[in-house]
Amino acid sequence: MMLEIKGLKVKLKEEDKQILKGVDLSIAPGTVHAIMGPNGSGKSTLSYVLSGKDGYEVTDGSAMLEGADLLDMDPEARAAAGLFLAFQYPVEIPGVGNMTFLRTAVNAQRKARGEAELSAGEFLKIVREKAKSLKIDADMLKRPVNVGFSGGEKKRNEILQMAMLEPKMCILDETDSGLDVDAMKLVAEGVNALRSKGRSFLVITHYQRLLDHIKPDVVHIMADGRIIKTGGPELALEVENNGYADILAEVA
Amino acid sequence: MALAKLKTDTTQARLAGLVLPKGAGWATAARADALARVQQMGLPTKRDEYWRYTDPASLTVAAAPEAAVFVNDETPLFDAVDRIKIVFVDGVFDADASDDLTGENVQIERLADAMARDIHWAKDLYGVLETRSQTPVERPLAALNTAMATDGVVIRATGDVARPINLIYLHADPKSDVALHNLVKVEAGATVTLLETGPAAARLSKVLEVDVADGGAFHHVRAQGRDHERRAVTHCFSRIGADSTFKSFTLTFNGVLTRNECVIEIVGNDAVAHVAGACVGDGGDFHHDDTVFVTHDALNGESRQVFKKVLRNGATGVFQGKILVKAGAQKTDGYQISQSLLLDDDSQFLAKPELEIYADDVACSHGSTSGAIDEDALFYLRSRGVPIDEARNLLTLSFLAEALDEIADAALAEDLRDRLEGWLSRHR
Ligand SMILES: Nc1ncnc2c1ncn2[C@@H]1O[C@H](COP(=O)(O)OP(=O)(O)OP(=O)(O)O)[C@@H](O)[C@H]1O
Numbered sequence: 001m002m003l004e005i006k007g008l009k010v011k012l013k014e015e016d017k018q019i020l021k022g023v024d025l026s027i028a029p030g031t032v033h034a035i036m037g038p039n040g041s042g043k044s045t046l047s048y049v050l051s052g053k054d055g056y057e058v059t060d061g062s063a064m065l066e067g068a069d070l071l072d073m074d075p076e077a078r079a080a081a082g083l084f085l086a087f088q089y090p091v092e093i094p095g096v097g098n099m100t101f102l103r104t105a106v107n108a109q110r111k112a113r114g115e116a117e118l119s120a121g122e123f124l125k126i127v128r129e130k131a132k133s134l135k136i137d138a139d140m141l142k143r144p145v146n147v148g149f150s151g152g153e154k155k156r157n158e159i160l161q162m163a164m165l166e167p168k169m170c171i172l173d174e175t176d177s178g179l180d181v182d183a184m185k186l187v188a189e190g191v192n193a194l195r196s197k198g199r200s201f202l203v204i205t206h207y208q209r210l211l212d213h214i215k216p217d218v219v220h221i222m223a224d225g226r227i228i229k230t231g232g233p234e235l236a237l238e239v240e241n242n243g244y245a246d247i248l249a250e251v252a
Numbered sequence: 253m254a255l256a257k258l259k260t261d262t263t264q265a266r267l268a269g270l271v272l273p274k275g276a277g278w279a280t281a282a283r284a285d286a287l288a289r290v291q292q293m294g295l296p297t298k299r300d301e302y303w304r305y306t307d308p309a310s311l312t313v314a315a316a317p318e319a320a321v322f323v324n325d326e327t328p329l330f331d332a333v334d335r336i337k338i339v340f341v342d343g344v345f346d347a348d349a350s351d352d353l354t355g356e357n358v359q360i361e362r363l364a365d366a367m368a369r370d371i372h373w374a375k376d377l378y379g380v381l382e383t384r385s386q387t388p389v390e391r392p393l394a395a396l397n398t399a400m401a402t403d404g405v406v407i408r409a410t411g412d413v414a415r416p417i418n419l420i421y422l423h424a425d426p427k428s429d430v431a432l433h434n435l436v437k438v439e440a441g442a443t444v445t446l447l448e449t450g451p452a453a454a455r456l457s458k459v460l461e462v463d464v465a466d467g468g469a470f471h472h473v474r475a476q477g478r479d480h481e482r483r484a485v486t487h488c489f490s491r492i493g494a495d496s497t498f499k500s501f502t503l504t505f506n507g508v509l510t511r512n513e514c515v516i517e518i519v520g521n522d523a524v525a526h527v528a529g530a531c532v533g534d535g536g537d538f539h540h541d542d543t544v545f546v547t548h549d550a551l552n553g554e555s556r557q558v559f560k561k562v563l564r565n566g567a568t569g570v571f572q573g574k575i576l577v578k579a580g581a582q583k584t585d586g587y588q589i590s591q592s593l594l595l596d597d598d599s600q601f602l603a604k605p606e607l608e609i610y611a612d613d614v615a616c617s618h619g620s621t622s623g624a625i626d627e628d629a630l631f632y633l634r635s636r637g638v639p640i641d642e643a644r645n646l647l648t649l650s651f652l653a654e655a656l657d658e659i660a661d662a663a664l665a666e667d668l669r670d671r672l673e674g675w676l677s678r679h680r
């Protein structure tokens with residue numbers, strides 16, 4: 001399996017609040033899974049816990065990336081192992097240029113994997129080409145990371161990072177929210193260009209619209225910290241047409 | 253009164269046995285005047301309002317505390333820059349280690365030589381800006397420097413001075429107690445860059461008086477050395493004329509005590525004065541104080557004060573900054589920001605920003621903040637594979653960037669950034 005999550009239970013570190021109540025999820029290499037679910041059901045929490053954000057405590061269960069224990073690794077080690085999260089709310093970093101940020105990240109990962117760092121010239125060539133296909137202009141590359149970027153620009157910047165880092169397991173947390181129709185197409189094209197046998201995706205979204213462009217193999221419904229239903233692409237259509245009420249009632 | 257007694261005792265103990273150096277008539281008079289000012293003002297004590305956050309005792313005590321010489325194999329700062337090198341070892345000019353004191357559009361002399369001459373332009377500058385700067389706030393340690401200093405340089409720029417002048421202050425004797433006094437006169441339309449690097453002494457008192465005539469430009473980049481135990485009190489006094497530019501940046505590493513005072517008086521219209529500083533300090537012994545006073549006494553003046561401090565393991569940072577806008581100094585644009593990045597709960601930053609404005613058509617703003625590393629930004633970087641230490645350094649450097657951006661010359665700024673990166677990777 002690319003990603004194998006078993007019985008994952010997570011509470012907040014500071015509060016006695018259980019958020020994930022036993023999540024099971026297996027993602028095979030080369031497949032695209034989607035997660036949908038009501039606000040507050042724990043989708044972002046799952047993505048944060050997988051990428052190693054502080055503030056959460058895993059009380060039970062496991063998460064493995066290609067057989068390696070993710071929960072045992074620092075966030076940077078998870079990234080080097082091939083995990084990538086496109087944030088629901090990308091972070092602004094004043095004072096750090098976007099280009100510097102990208103180059104630092106790419107080279108840090110290459111170093112962690114024992115590969116040679118890219119020269120400034122090589123890096124520039126690759127980044128320009130990928131930025132162009134996402135309609136990210138030179139100015140956005142020069143500016144501090146995400147500072148003053150519009151909502152849609154931030155999301156495209158996430159996809160640019162993903163394209164540069166070439167991860168194996170990509171988690172996209174509501175990358176479609178805040179995107180206009182054209183930007184959505186660009187992002188979907190960016191994702192589809194990365195689809196390959198060895199790379200898997202977990203796409204968190206509220207809307208069928210994105211899934212029209214990025215066709216999922218499997219769709220999960222998450223509610224109250226659990227995956228309550230799993231099906232094919234038709235499940236997303238059902239949610240789009242009827243909302244969650246029927247599904248929630250069905251499992252209750 | 254106990255307060256007066258402490259001051260008197262401190263002053264008398266320091267001045268006991270002090271013999272003023274000899275020089276030409278004007279120099280002797282300037283020194284005697286300065287000594288009289290010291291006696292009249294008295295040396296500072298920790299009870300003085302202006303020294304509320306910084307205890308001056310080790311700066312005023314007669315016998316300077318020793319400071320171990322810090323040996324390191326770093327290449328000298330600005331090594332790749334084509335510059336005129338002037339070397340002082342423990343405050344004494346070293347002719348053999350220095351370049352020829354000649355350059356196009358500039359006259360450079362040793363202070364001692366200038367002060368031995370009966371007729372010299374230095375007469376109209378030595379101690380003059382220092383004296384002007386004694387009101388409204390007294391700066392007795394600067395007057396003491398004027399009384400005692402024997403070495404330093406006097407620089408007169410008459411045109412565009414292409415090569416920066418680098419004063420290199422080496423520290424070799426753990427007991428050295430040094431007073432250096434430098435003068436820079438920038439004639440109308442002239443431009444000069446002054447670089448100052450190194451720790452200079454176990455205890456350093458340094459005064460720099462800078463007179464910038466109309467249309468002149470003075471650029472100043474300074475790096476105070478890495479010696480851990482050194483102490484320094486420095487004063488920069490500057491008067492700048494119409495359409496002139498004054499830009500000063502100081503980077504401070506380590507040292508147990510540093511007090512940098514910068515006093516700028518804008519006397520001509522449309523002038524620009526920027527003073528900035530970055531410091532990095534590690535440990536409870538580190539105390540760094542920036543005290544700045546900018547006076548606007550002309551139309552359309554622009555001033556900026558940008559100070560950033562990175563403090564860890566119980567280090568202390570102080571900022572006292574004032575913008576004084578005199579009546580009639582309309583259209584003044586004054587800006588002041590002081591910020592600290594506290595890397596732990598033991599470190600502290602004390603700030604006293606002040607505005608005093610007597611003109612009605614001005615735009616002045618100031619701000620001061622203390623904060624920790626942004627955890628969200630740190631996680632974001634780590635989630636992209638950047639190791640935690642590297643991510644912290646990147647965020648710390650980005651915090652300091654606004655101050656470093658004040659350096660006009662990109663190559664000089666890059667040199668300092670590299671040193672900062674080195675310091676940060678040694679102090680984790
Ligand atoms: N750090 C936190 N402090 C307090 N509550 C938290 C924290 N993180 C998550 N929660 C709570 O946990 C629950 C799940 O939040 P999460 O962000 O994972 O939901 P989500 O499924 O991503 O929702 P949305 O669709 O709105 O993005 C919510 O009730 C949220 O308020």
Ligand SMILES: [Mg+2]
Nearest residue numbers: 043044045088
């Ligand atoms: Mg969410």
